[in-house]
Amino acid sequence: MKSRWNWLHQWASPRWFYRRSGACIPWCAVAAAGLLAVALVWGLAFAPPDYQQGDSFRIFYIHLPAAVLAQSVFAGMAVAALVVLVWRVKLADLFIRAAAPFGASMTALALGTGAIWGKPAWGTWWEWDARLTATLVQFFLYLGVIGMHGAFGSTRTGGRAAALVCVLGALNLPIIKFSVNWWHTLHQPATFTLTAPPAMPAEMWLPALVAVLGFYALFAAVVLFQMQSEILYRERHTDWVRRLVDGAA
């Protein structure tokens, strides 16, 4: 039991994390490049065209993974935020700091590709559809978290404040989604649904699945790298960072 706790505690040590994550980053980066190359070539060139939308549906292979990441990164941030507030683990704060910009750009990418896809598919760039509106709100929640970090600088107060914002946002997100759904049904907009056709042939959804995995690998590589830089910055006065930098120089 004790050894297992020790194993767990190691992960809270920035120095140990720095070494371990350094070993992971190349693997994640290679996996991301490989998976994304496979998914994009397969999806954009070889997957069969949609019988209604033709080739314009192929933006789906970027839109879907971006939307998936936009949601799951926020969920991950909320969990990390609880860890910050309850156990005060510094690394969880670093994770939120690194993940928020990535999540925000994924949300922006999902909204952007959605708009580009919406023009040929529905004939409009933007529709006040429930899911679109909720995604837009989520984008603003991301901006709030990033703004909190930015306003306080690299301090403990900023980390805890941003964590509280994360938790409040995560608590509110279901309520916002629900109320937007209600509002949507009240307003009765043009009828179309965003749900992908469920009877999609395997050669159409398999590239999408590979793309999602590729985006996750990219997320891991980017976040680990940014966490490493932040660790170096925060621990810049410690011996091990000085030795590391001197050795590299």
Place this chain on the structure above:
Amino acid sequence: MGILLRTEMRLLARRGAELFNPLGFFVLVCALFPLAVSPEAERLGGLAPGVIWVAAVLAVLLSLDSLFRHDFVSGALEQLLFSRHSLARLLALRVFGYWVLTGLPLALLAPVLGGMLHLPVAAWPVLVQSLLLGTPTLVLLGAAAAALTLPLGRANLLLALLVLPLFMPVLIFGSSAVAAASAGGSAAGQLAFLGALLIGVAAVAPHAIAAAVRIAVHLD
């Protein structure tokens, strides 16, 4: 606790201008719409529920910064932390007192604006009810964000960025309640949702506000 509430409210009441400003803002924003859109009764009447509610949300947002600012600067907020009472309860009391002096007048003033914007008289009671149920939720949610942004100084846009997404459900249910009532329908469902939101937020928000205050005064 009763004495505490009375002191809080007396202190707030002495800062008359700060309490009056949001109300003036509320009225002025509503007065801008006929000028910008159209003074026709029919079009204004259709817009009125949304306009009044958006103006109310912005008025609450505008007043939030003054909720803790004075006490943060003078150090009175830190004193609260050393009280033997629970911080969450003290802050909930203070937020309630603040709402009585800001949100309550806003709700009571709303029918006047409804009249100015040609909202059907039948919808006025629902307008007041929706604001009575909705503004405490707004103040509770906003108080947590206001406490978090205290160390950042006055007039930061971050507060708006943090708070407005959280205000959206209240805005949706509030304005749709008034819209339903002005169309001659029943607004019971929307009002029930506003009440449910208020109960849920009242249970959670005091603890979030307390956590935010602790973070803001660097004691956590």
